[in-house]
Amino acid sequence: MGQLFGYARVSTTDQDLTIQEAALRDAGCSIIRSEKKSGTTTEGRSELQTLIEFAREGDTIIVTRVDRLARSIADLATLVRTLESKGIALRATEQPIDTGTAAGRAFLQMLGVFAEFETAIRKERQLEGIAKAKHAGVYKGRRASIDPVKVQELRNQGVGPSEIAKRLGIGRASVYRVLAPAGTA
Template sequence: MGETIGYARVSTSGQKIETQALRLQEHGCSKVFQETYTGGSTTGRKALLGLLEYVREGDSVVVTKLDRLARSAMDLGQIASTLEDKKVDLVVLDQKIDTSSPAGKLMFNLIGAFAEFERDLIRERVQEGVNKAKEKGVQFGRKAKLTKQQLESLRNDFAEGELSKGQLAEKYGLSRSSVYRLVKSEH
């Protein structure tokens, strides 16, 4: 009988990871790998990579929800493949998945595909909203620091060459790199 190891992840520092960790400990996890990291990719998720390196044959990895482990079917498939190669089972508490059984493996793959589908739908809806807002004239991004008149004045001052770039930056409340960028950009 192997070790039961938990994995807890939240996407933002505003979310609380303690609830997941407590549930995993109550389930019998002797060790819980924890991290705050967006679920879009496994790249850079040190706790997850540490978990995958740590587990041994006969162990079980436990998560509260499947989306805590991965949000794309591709990443989920890679993680599942790694666990399967190491002969490690996966248990997902909320979806009642246990890959030690054929039915659990099937359910795991189905839910992973639906999670990726849902994420793609959300991405499409967000992009539609952004496009509609742009059509209505909504400007995205940071507001320009300079008005058109101030920008014109900056370019004239630069062309005259009487002030250094540092002095121009100070005069207009910009960084030196912004001065370079703005005087070289087209209207």
């Protein structure tokens, strides 16, 4: 029997991984990789990639729920194929998923479809809400993260664009957009 590896993920930096990590330890995971990244794609999720590369035939990767691993059925299917090609099983602590069995694989696929459907519905509702708020004159978009007055003040003091960007925690291109004469940006 191979090793048990855990993978924990939350979507935003203000969410906590503690509960997932505790459940994975309770499931017998010797190594747990965690990250705070969006689950809409596996792109850029280095801890997951490290775990997949590290695991060997006979090992098992454990997650608490399938939505911690992938949100789209395409990403989930690709991940499962990758794991299966390496002889690595996938299990979930809160769902009856074990890719070592036919029933577990079928359940995993169904959950993936439902997760993708739920994400699509949530996005649709969000867009409907934004459209309604815009129509009512309530929605103004997100607040500006750049204060053009501060940018101009620093420039007037002789501070260069790179230093302005650094001091204000914004991108250099944003500084140039603020400083560009009207109609040239």
